[in-house]
Amino acid sequence: MDTTLESALRGAGLKATAGRVAVLEAMESMAHTDAERVFRAVSEVLPTTSIQSVHNILADLTTAGLLRRIEPAGSAALYERRTGDNHHHVVCTQCGAIGDVDCVVGEAPCLTPSSAGGFTVQTAEVTFWGVCPSCQNAA
Numbered sequence: 001m002d003t004t005l006e007s008a009l010r011g012a013g014l015k016a017t018a019g020r021v022a023v024l025e026a027m028e029s030m031a032h033t034d035a036e037r038v039f040r041a042v043s044e045v046l047p048t049t050s051i052q053s054v055h056n057i058l059a060d061l062t063t064a065g066l067l068r069r070i071e072p073a074g075s076a077a078l079y080e081r082r083t084g085d086n087h088h089h090v091v092c093t094q095c096g097a098i099g100d101v102d103c104v105v106g107e108a109p110c111l112t113p114s115s116a117g118g119f120t121v122q123t124a125e126v127t128f129w130g131v132c133p134s135c136q137n138a139a
Contacts, residue, residue, distance in 0.1 A: 012064035022046050023057045027067065027081050032089075032098040034076045072098065072127055086123050092132035101128060 005024045006016035014020060019042070026041035027033070039054040058079055061067040068083045072091050078098065088101040113121060131139075 008066060009064075012061075012066055014060060014064055014066075018046060019049060019053055019057050020061065022049070023054065023061065024066065024081075027079065031080050031082070031100075032070070032078045033080075034078055036076075038079065070125075088124075088126040088128065090128040090130060092135055093129050094131055094135040097132045097134070099132075101126075 009016040022042045022045045039051045062069045067079045070078050090099045
């Protein structure tokens, strides 16, 4: 097992199980990925794992702040390792490619609503939509 990932899990208050380590290892090389893709990668290392187990692990890691869950319209929930910086995303309307966009202006939450209705805003989630360079070149 990767001791860095084990330490990260323990630091987040989670046990460093083989499944959790395998999910984090898989996520190291995958940005903006869905549970099915994570399951396929993890099942190569842990053949007895189930898709439900991967969903549970993704939920645990998201709750612990080790992963971030994003839900672009028209897409399954996606997960990424980049957390804690309140960055945003750009999504291609043709192929679904997703990229990161650093904070729009200033520090988190980057954007200040005209009225928060008494809420204390902690994060802002913005999704930019457009056509990626690959789809532009193919047109």
